[in-house]
Amino acid sequence: MLVEAILFVLVAALLIYLVTKENLPDNVPKGPLSIPGLGSLDYVFYLSDMRRLRDKYGDIFLMKMGSKKMVYLCNYELVKEAFSSPHVVNRPVFKFLFAITDGQPSGIIFTQGEQWSSLRRFLLRQMRDLGMGKSYMEDAIIHEARKLVKDLEKHVDKPTKIPKSVEVSVLNIVWRLVANKDFGYDDKKVIDFMDFIHKTNADAGFLVLPDFFPILNYLPKFLRNCLLKEYLVDEFIKNCIDFTKEAIDEHRANLDPDNPLDVIDHYLIECDEQKKNPNGPQFKSEMDLTRTIFDLFAAGFDTTSNTLRWLILYVASHPEVQRKLHEQIDSVVQSDEEISLNHKDSLPYLEATIYETHRYCSLVSAGVPHETSKDIQLGGHTIPKGTHVYACQALCHEDPNYWKEPEKFQPERFIDENGKFKPQKESFMPFGIGRRQCVGEALARMELYFFSAMLLQKFHFAPPEGCTLDLEPKLVPVAHYSKDQDLIITLRNVKPEE
DSSP: OOOHHHHHHHHHHHHHHHHHHOOOOSSSSSOEEEETTTSSOOOOOOOHHHHHHHHOOOOOOEEEEEEEEEEOOHHHHHHHHTTTTTGGBBOOOOGGGGGGGGTTOOOSOOOOEEEEEEEEHHHHHHHHHHTTSHHHHHHHHHHHHHHHHHGGGTTTTTEEETTTTHHHHHHHHHHHHHOOOOOTEEETHHHHHHHHHHHHTTTTTHEEEEOOOOOGSOOOOHHHHHOTTHHHHHHHEEEHHHHHHHHHHHHHOOOOSSSOOOOOHHHHHHHHHHHHTSSSOOOOOHHHHHHHHHHHHHHHHHHHHHHHHHHHHHHHOOOOHHHHHHHOOOOHHHSSSOOOGGGGGGHHHHHHHHHHHHHHHSSTTTTEEEEEEOOOTTTTTTEOTTTTEEOOOOHTOTTTTSSTTTTTTTTTGGTTTTTBOOOOOOOOTTOOOTTTTTTTHHHHHHHHHHHHHHHHHHHEOOTOOOOOOOSSSOOOTTEEEEEOEEEEETTTTTTOOO
């Protein structure tokens, strides 16, 4: 019996090997030992894994997970070369991301080709026409920042965690563009939805496993729920549709084609125009709008609000940086004056601190993956068609070839000898690089300027007495989120010792 069992295992292993065996070029990047059908014996989950494998295999290394190949690029030159190629523009297909559109590719982040480029052009046009760079958007952000200041005043002089109002405030700016509405800070519906997005992000590694190991799709549903957390996909569909349907239905019922007010109005108008030409490209639908709204919603509050949270923690942990910020703001903006874009050029240290926050936290440490549409040559290696390509932003942001003492939080690195703000473009890519660069970058920069300036004008941030803030991110594979911890927020009209 033992002999038969051993033979069965050997035959099964041989069959798996023969079915999954690939004839890869000899000059693919090196990487961990891989077992056919299973993948590499070492994986990248966190930044520490990227550093360790980079040190072992070099600035470009290849891994396999099940049926998929993944290449990690660990320096800026490789990233720039790869993402300037027209053959590294696509995104990998992760099926759970399209669950709300019945498996059809949708949204702005993970679609390809003309469908993606058409939607990107549409969104860039809407952001420009609906306010980007105009006084309307400046007024909207200032209004929201004022509300946030008022909310933080409720939390002064006692240990408090950074409140949810930071996330809702940032979200409201995007939601104003998308749906011409905003949310209250105690709106349970939106807070629950944001919490659900955080939970889904934290468990995304489980949800994509069937894309890497298709055999998992044949497990019984109860096992997929238990082992792969597939129940989150069902919740994802319900939450997204419930959240967006009300907004879409309301806009459809009140749509005035001659007077569109927001992104949803403009999108619905283009849907109607598209239907008039059934032989033309059919890229826009109300189903696709559901996913697009979710993409804008998630990106609108998640990345910018988390960057703002990091900035607060960094200045609280570096009192000399905070002192310089307060001194510069006080010297430029009168105590009874409100900060505007006109002050921006006179606040170089604030701009430098925002840039250093992007660099130091590296919020999306491995970037959003791309996929090769054909075999390409990169860094002396062949990267096969269908390979996922990751730009290791965090490693680029700590590369000593570009950054002196990268382990230190130093806004001064973005200040020149004349005290002016000096942006560095090489090896700095918090919004990505190439054609897939973040569509909302200009809006995010504007938000971070106003929110950070107005909060620092009004408040002093510090750890509780005798405590040190923990600046290590949560152990979440997809992003560098800050840990919830107590701060002391003080109104600056009560002068603290700094």
